[in-house]
Amino acid sequence: MKRTKRLAVLVIGLITVLVAAQEIKDVFGVPVYPGAKPDEATTKFLNESMGMEAKAFRTPDPVAKVAAFYKAKGLTEIMLAEEGAMYKSGDNVDVTIQSPWQNMQTGSMEKDTLVSIVKHGEVR
Numbered sequence: 561m562k563r564t565k566r567l568a569v570l571v572i573g574l575i576t577v578l579v580a581a582q583e584i585k586d587v588f589g590v591p592v593y594p595g596a597k598p599d600e601a602t603t604k605f606l607n608e609s610m611g612m613e614a615k616a617f618r619t620p621d622p623v624a625k626v627a628a629f630y631k632a633k634g635l636t637e638i639m640l641a642e643e644g645a646m647y648k649s650g651d652n653v654d655v656t657i658q659s660p661w662q663n664m665q666t667g668s669m670e671k672d673t674l675v676s677i678v679k680h681g682e683v684r
Contacts, residue, residue, distance in 0.1 A: 588679040614678040652680045
């Protein structure tokens with residue numbers, strides 16, 4: 561009985577780890593930059609305070625490298641600068657890339673790169 565219980569706990573733990581370790585690969589039909597980690601606080605701010613349907617991610621990679629990834633994926637370049645870039649996918653999804661960026665919760669300037677994927681309402 562003890563062995564079965566331990567095995568069940570081990571299996572549940574393994575499943576939990578595997579689910580938590582899965583990376584988000586796609587948001588609104590747009591690929592997430594490889595290795596970027598979800599930023600739940602910024603996602604919450606964009607959705608609740610700004611009224612957007614969005615997901616935010618962070619990466620230590622520079623803006624130029626992240627921008628090159630989205631350009632290679634065929635997104636339309638709207639703007640490219642040293643500290644930020646904007647790409648469009650279709651009529652209703654924007655990808656913004658910025659570094660440095662201001663953390664709206666703490667007010668501090670963050671030095672990593674923020675990638676926000678935002679879906680807008682249907683174009684009429």
